[in-house]
Amino acid sequence: MARISYMEAARQALAEEMRRDPLVWAVGEDLGRGGVFGQYRGLVEEFGSARISDAPISEAAILGASVGAAMMGTRPVVEMRFSDFALCAVDELVNQAAKARFMFGGQTRVPMVVREPIGMWRSSAAQHSQSLESWYAHIPGLVVACPATPADNKGMLKSAIRCDDPVVYMEHKNLWPLEDEVPDGEHLVPFGVARTLREGRDVTIVSWSAQVHVCARAAETLAQHRIEAEVIDLRTLWPWDQETVLASVSRTGRLLIAHEAVQVGGFGAEIAAVTAEWLGAKVRRLGAPRAPIGYAPTVEDAVRVTEAATVAAVREMVGR
């Protein structure tokens, strides 16, 4: 076990996979100087500029060229910088990458990882803060991963690179500096297997990405109110671990889903709906109001799903 940051975990994952497989390469703006957040630091020195490739500011080409390169047998890791800029390449991701295998009747595959950092990050305002993971969960052909910890950012990025499906890989910008233990040696985290970070009998709290940490803190607080919350980190939204969630809710009888994304049409709705369909359990969601994210901290904070809101929602559900 080594204690490393969420960013360093991803850097190591990519380096290990690039050493293992010469067909893995990364492409995006500024990668040669370490990438916009430093998550590619040192890699061009080891792998050269053909495999850690700079790119023009051409999101459609970055993503679209990677589709072609993936169909031709390489395994591109595509850096979109902010998930917001990936909106400049939606045709390439949704009409092309996600559908090529199907519409060509299985003649090809598109093994690519599209890194789209999400989330609010120090007053970045409406065009640099979005969390649109539910969009991609709605698109057949795509895998959607949202790691919450350094260990998962290592193990899931490695799994994503080895996956033969296009993976939308959403790191949370606020987690870059987060440090934690990461297993030594080959560490792979499978998709579709949730992580139960805390057990509890009163309520199930499901979340992913940075919001998991808010929920974990809320669970601490709830414990002081003698409410034992089970906290589940979903890790991947597609596939998502229905089994773990439904089993937990069967025990607790109550489900709260919390995510940073806008509540209306967020992926919490899918989980709530499935749970209601299968168990008829009490469900409740916490997501952002349907408003863009503002610059001023007061405005930004107004759409944040907080620990206090999480605690309050659970207490109301449990009735104490």
Place this chain on the structure above:
Amino acid sequence: MARISYMEAARQALAEEMRRDPLVWAVGEDLGRGGVFGQYRGLVEEFGSARISDAPISEAAILGASVGAAMMGTRPVVEMRFSDFALCAVDELVNQAAKARFMFGGQTRVPMVVREPIGMWRSSAAQHSQSLESWYAHIPGLVVACPATPADNKGMLKSAIRCDDPVVYMEHKNLWPLEDEVPDGEHLVPFGVARTLREGRDVTIVSWSAQVHVCARAAETLAQHRIEAEVIDLRTLWPWDQETVLASVSRTGRLLIAHEAVQVGGFGAEIAAVTAEWLGAKVRRLGAPRAPIGYAPTVEDAVRVTEAATVAAVREMVGR
């Protein structure tokens, strides 16, 4: 009352609004020859090519230029041809049109209508058949309209053109020839008010767009099984008429939501979640499997939400 087609209703709506307001104009590929489906037929003759404007195959410019033109006080009606091609202009719609008013602190508005025909339409396959309405319902700043009838396509398009918010206006391609009565004179349908097309006490069925007609037929069939279904056409997904839906489900105790879009992450999840949260009622969704839409009729039909499936789902819920 005149009996006209869904397509003709929209044509009339646009013509009436263009006569009423000289700042309304339409832009898109091939409009000068009536548009790809004929929905602009005859309009260039009346309004000239500056107001019924052709466009290059430049989806980003069609949408982005309309944002600029809307900010400068005109009211563009933007034709995207197939909602699938609107994926070439997502930055312009989601990062720009939807957010400009907010991020500029209310200094501007973006009154535009983005017409994005949706749905399966005679073996059009994976890139010409999508229904992505739930995406736009998730985006703050946008209004999402999905008319199901000629009368609504007239009254809602007129409301959309008069709306000061950007409206994603999704006509269903299969409905173009559908004929029905449309009220004479000024006919405006407000947003956020659902239409109950059939009353019933046993189950509430909520739907929108072409799927409404499937549900209506299913309700007929169900009546033969002595099941009285209340069928609600939501008309707009944002805002959506929670009041009507929740009131109906309070009476029936059961809710089925049916839509043509992929079920996972579809807007049905939102409605199911809200209903479960507020009423704890039995909910069930019917949407497409999470698969792209194929060309062969057998493959296409395999992902269709059918009348039979609707009937079966309701019978299972009701238990008879």
Place this chain on the structure above:
Amino acid sequence: MSETPRRNIDIARLRAHHLTMCRIRALEEAALRGLGDKVVLGAIHPSIGQEAVAAGVVGALRRDDILLSTHRGHGHTLAKGASSEAMLRELFGRVGGNCGGKGGSMHIADFEVGMLGANGVVGANIVIAAGAAHAIKLKGEDKVVCCIFGDGAINRGPFLEGLNWAAVFGLPVLFVCEDNGFAATTRTASMTAGGGPAVRARAIGLPAEEVDGNDVLAVEDTAQAMIAAIRAGGGPRFLHAKTYRLTGHTGVDTAPYRPADEVAARKREEPILRAADLLRGAGVAEAEIEADRIAAEAEMSAAYDAAIAAPFPGPEAAFLDVQDVGSPALGAF
């Protein structure tokens, strides 16, 4: 244009092109028949009148070279070596179609022969082609990628982004603008500013040439020289081939937006007639020329009958080849 100065003609080569063009023509006539017979289900975009671009450009490619096409891609696909029966099966949505009936005309593809797909989104393949070439360069192979697109596509962002990408990375790709004068019902010239496709390409740093796209030998010659330069490591090239779409935009478009005499005049310059004239001029017997047409029609007629007898895929095909992880075939929906 029929006054093109006579060259020393390689008769065998021209004959082969003539046959290819006849096969494309016959395939698309069969497809149109299938539309009338309601066995072609979705939209089709015929390339009748444009066959010299397919025959000439693809004739200059090696079999292991890569081709990407457009919604109007039947000719390119057939020329690259796809089976006509598999193509008609695909258009009819049947088992044994190139895409198992799941793609149809707009997504026709045959990866076996290096044909990486038509595309339903105008211009989308330009960046994908650049990426295919990027992979070739990364792997150190000597294949060339050829991407054909229409004159309408040069107004889409990916045209700029894809050409710049190919030039910046020095990739082995030939971009071919198949200019038929129209984007659906719109005269492309009315919506395109500046000096045209080749001028735009040059401004992005690609050597570019214009060619009479109805002259199959001229197309092949020019493409051949460019492909040789590309294969030698010279980076991307751009070919602007001018032709004319003799049919409507789709199989059901009667194209009332253009005068009949324009179409009639263009019909006299169509590439199969011109190739036949050249063959005749070079002394090839009328019967031999006619034999190409007859062989092509016989092939397509047989392919039609075989395709129409093929079954539709079962509904389970709807859930196959979506994805490995979280596949709907595993009930994950």
Place this chain on the structure above:
Amino acid sequence: MSETPRRNIDIARLRAHHLTMCRIRALEEAALRGLGDKVVLGAIHPSIGQEAVAAGVVGALRRDDILLSTHRGHGHTLAKGASSEAMLRELFGRVGGNCGGKGGSMHIADFEVGMLGANGVVGANIVIAAGAAHAIKLKGEDKVVCCIFGDGAINRGPFLEGLNWAAVFGLPVLFVCEDNGFAATTRTASMTAGGGPAVRARAIGLPAEEVDGNDVLAVEDTAQAMIAAIRAGGGPRFLHAKTYRLTGHTGVDTAPYRPADEVAARKREEPILRAADLLRGAGVAEAEIEADRIAAEAEMSAAYDAAIAAPFPGPEAAFLDVQDVGSPALGAF
């Protein structure tokens, strides 16, 4: 570049530009101070060294003309007439900021003075600007739209689509490529193929010129002539202004990716020094030149103090100005 031949200088005009440039410089230095003081909250992109583009181009616009800018838009915005205090309030996220504190640096805008916004998405404003000009043409007004973007933006699809749009519809818009040599940490030349911005623009049919972007009078002269042609109905024009970014990409970027001597050399050519030299050469007293700098700094220092004293918006601002129908302010979420 300092050997530019001396012209007959309009001293008053140059003096005005000098003051504008000093004000921009002082504003951005105040913003950087705010970053250090942690009162500027999000990223800022200083335009230090590029002030002549803002002063020259905007100097050629009428007050009712329209301006669109980039993420590096403080200078453009101030030159167009926005209040420095309102701008600092915006950067500090306060009430009374141009966008009520909801936009910050990357979305700074002042519609009162025709400044339709910075943009956080590179290149996005190019199509929006074309559309603003489209509206002007539809309404028959004689305003001109000016859209400034960076050299990195010319590789994005909207560059092609927006320029073609403006040319096809003959719209009153001046596109200005403010070329500072970099796109973030990347030398733009390394990722841009072909002859550069002006060559690309000409290929799309726009008359284009290059200008020394550190020479404020040259910038203004060229822009003025182009704007006159545009206002006369001549359609869009393109101006390529070459300058240099003296700071890092953002307020926190130390730009280790470029040699110190390169920066030092470029510093000697920076536009404020050059304007001051010209003024000196034209006989303006040192004290007067110095007075501009002092006035600018005094203005920004006062603005800083006022802005820092302003309150943050209340949380309810998060729900205002989202939309009319289904507004979250109505509890509709």
